[in-house]
Amino acid sequence: MRELIYGIILLIMVIGYMGTALAQDKFEVNTGVDLYNRYVWRGLDIAMTPSIQPSMSLVFSGFEIGAWGAYTLSNQNPESDEIDFWFSYTLELENGPSFSLLATDYYFPNGEAKLFNFNNHDNIDGSGAHTIELGLSCTGPKSFPVTISGYMNVYNDAGSNTYFQLDYPVNVGETELGFFFGFAGGSKDNPDYYGTETFNAINIGINAGREIKVSDSFSLPLTFSLIVNPMAEISYLLVGAGF
Numbered sequence: 001m002r003e004l005i006y007g008i009i010l011l012i013m014v015i016g017y018m019g020t021a022l023a024q025d026k027f028e029v030n031t032g033v034d035l036y037n038r039y040v041w042r043g044l045d046i047a048m049t050p051s052i053q054p055s056m057s058l059v060f061s062g063f064e065i066g067a068w069g070a071y072t073l074s075n076q077n078p079e080s081d082e083i084d085f086w087f088s089y090t091l092e093l094e095n096g097p098s099f100s101l102l103a104t105d106y107y108f109p110n111g112e113a114k115l116f117n118f119n120n121h122d123n124i125d126g127s128g129a130h131t132i133e134l135g136l137s138c139t140g141p142k143s144f145p146v147t148i149s150g151y152m153n154v155y156n157d158a159g160s161n162t163y164f165q166l167d168y169p170v171n172v173g174e175t176e177l178g179f180f181f182g183f184a185g186g187s188k189d190n191p192d193y194y195g196t197e198t199f200n201a202i203n204i205g206i207n208a209g210r211e212i213k214v215s216d217s218f219s220l221p222l223t224f225s226l227i228v229n230p231m232a233e234i235s236y237l238l239v240g241a242g243f
Helices: 002-021
Strands: 028-036 051-061 064-074 084-090 098-107 130-139 147-155 162-172 175-184 198-215 219-228 234-242
Touching: none
Parallel strands: none
Antiparallel strands: 028 051, 028 234, 051 064, 064 084, 084 098, 098 130, 130 147, 147 162, 162 175, 175 198, 198 219, 219 234
């Protein structure tokens, strides 16, 4: 199974490399850090404390490799600290639509399993430190910029949990709004992953993004999110700043 997963990741990398052979774009390095009052992921409160989230990536002709982290600003729940590594390739068509393939490795450095433990969930020595997810998203043209995404755990998840989301952006004056509707496929073998055994809405809400001018040369981008998890009957109001 591990060989299959690595083969899929390699395929994504090859597709990305083929894209670079057809274009002459330069390498681009992206870095950033976000600060949020809460780390909520797909309708689930992960850290239950403020979170600082650094990221870095290398982009070349639609191919991207990167790392993203989330670190709690409190010692109450250090097990929630997270580092994700991802590989993706995005194909943008001339008339506007785009398609993206994504492979993500979820890793929690303060968990019981160590970094180089890649055991599957059914290993006799216990589960490893990494859960691998594959995803596919499709975005429509500017006239109808809805994004449809689907994700599935393909390694180290006994339930092979799935997640689906619809996103739709709207501009209101200088404010960018984003409506989203997220659903978990459910799993009887591992229901704790998303908190459900059956198909359920777990992540519905709206994002609002705006830049606050601090000086003539610097503006602070802020993001506000109102999130509702209908299945858990809970809501979150988030604010984040990006640097």
